[in-house]
Amino acid sequence: METALSSLATILPLAADDSGFHAPSLADFFPPAVLFEGTPFEINRIMIVRFIATAVLLTIIILAAKRAKLVPGRGQVIIEMVMNFARKGIADEILGEKLGKKYAPVITTILFSIFFLNITGVVPFLNVAGTSVIGLPLIFALWVFFLYLIDAVRSLGVGGFLKGQLFPPGVPKFVYIVLTPVEFLQVFLLRPATLTIRLFANMMAGHLLLALCFSATSYLFFQAAGGLKVLGAVTLAGGFAFYLLEIFVAALQAYVFAILTAVYLQMALEPEH
Amino acid sequence: MKGTTPVEITGNLAVIGYGLAAIGPGIGLGILFGKTIESMARQPEMSGQLRSTMFIGLAFIEVFGLLGLVTPFIFP
Numbered sequence: 313m314e315t316a317l318s319s320l321a322t323i324l325p326l327a328a329d330d331s332g333f334h335a336p337s338l339a340d341f342f343p344p345a346v347l348f349e350g351t352p353f354e355i356n357r358i359m360i361v362r363f364i365a366t367a368v369l370l371t372i373i374i375l376a377a378k379r380a381k382l383v384p385g386r387g388q389v390i391i392e393m394v395m396n397f398a399r400k401g402i403a404d405e406i407l408g409e410k411l412g413k414k415y416a417p418v419i420t421t422i423l424f425s426i427f428f429l430n431i432t433g434v435v436p437f438l439n440v441a442g443t444s445v446i447g448l449p450l451i452f453a454l455w456v457f458f459l460y461l462i463d464a465v466r467s468l469g470v471g472g473f474l475k476g477q478l479f480p481p482g483v484p485k486f487v488y489i490v491l492t493p494v495e496f497l498q499v500f501l502l503r504p505a506t507l508t509i510r511l512f513a514n515m516m517a518g519h520l521l522l523a524l525c526f527s528a529t530s531y532l533f534f535q536a537a538g539g540l541k542v543l544g545a546v547t548l549a550g551g552f553a554f555y556l557l558e559i560f561v562a563a564l565q566a567y568v569f570a571i572l573t574a575v576y577l578q579m580a581l582e583p584e585h
Numbered sequence: 586m587k588g589t590t591p592v593e594i595t596g597n598l599a600v601i602g603y604g605l606a607a608i609g610p611g612i613g614l615g616i617l618f619g620k621t622i623e624s625m626a627r628q629p630e631m632s633g634q635l636r637s638t639m640f641i642g643l644a645f646i647e648v649f650g651l652l653g654l655v656t657p658f659i660f661p
Contacts, residue, residue, distance in 0.1 A: 338658075401637070405637065509651055564640075568643070
């Protein structure tokens with residue numbers, strides 16, 4: 313009985329353990345492995361969430377593409393609206409007609425996949441964003457980094473690329489002593505690093521905020537004494553407010569990542585503007 | 586009784602550090618949004634372009650606040 317209770321307590325710490333308040337911690341992002349423990353292909357809860365998000369995204373897009381009609385249905389209209397926004401609102405507006413046409417697929421892919429991986433943070437039972445551990449944002453950022461690096465070197469040559477990035481025209485010669493190292497750091501380190509950190513830190517902070525609000529609500533309602541129970545209503549309302557905010561943040565971060573991809577591509581490919 | 590008994594303070598100094606780190610981006614975002622709204626009111630026909638430029642600026646400013654958030658993990 314004792315062991316059964318204690319094992320229950322480890323599974324359901326909030327429900328079974330009434331010894332106090334459990335704040336969410338970083339351990340949330342490193343759940344125990346489910347499959348292939350100890351190998352590089354270790355599957356844990358967050359990996360499963362990522363698989364689910366990818367499967368849902370693929371299913372929706374494939375179904376929409378298969379049933380695409382000249383007169384679109386309701387679902388098709390929504391997807392076409394987002395795709396049109398990625399092409400017209402992001403790619404064409406920042407990169408211009410010609411480059412925009414070339415990079416619209418990349419930007420659309422980034423917009424859709426980051427949105428679907430972010431939104432799992434507010435989907436009940438999944439409860440954690442696929443992008444809230446640094447690996448996946450890093451992959452996206454490295455993709456963008458090598459994309460602008462390789463394409464710029466291909467179209468401008470190594471010399472032209474470095475000259476455009478490190479020695480921007482229109483400043484006095486001696487300013488280059490300060491400007492060139494800063495620009496070097498920008499291009500080769502800060503752009504991919506900030507893309508990664510922005511996405512991952514946003515989703516991590518969002519998860520911690522939601523978990524804090526709802527675990528505080530549970531503690532205040534079921535374990536706290538007398539008057540403190542009233543505070544539970546406040547944390548519950550706060551939790552719902554942050555829930556709505558997280559939906560907005562998931563969409564905003566996907567948009568910001570896509571628009572920065574376009575901006576970085578534009579900066580690398582047309583340095584003189 | 587010797588001297589004063591200080592109030593016992595527990596917790597992590599990093600919390601204060603994050604509070605300090607959030608001041609700069611807070612001011613920056615305030616200026617950014619304020620100026621954008623001002624410009625939109627002056628020239629409503631430029632709203633679309635202003636908004637997308639604003640989001641680019643937002644992304645650059647926001648990262649400073651988030652750097653403060655991840656610093657404790659990098660330098661524990």
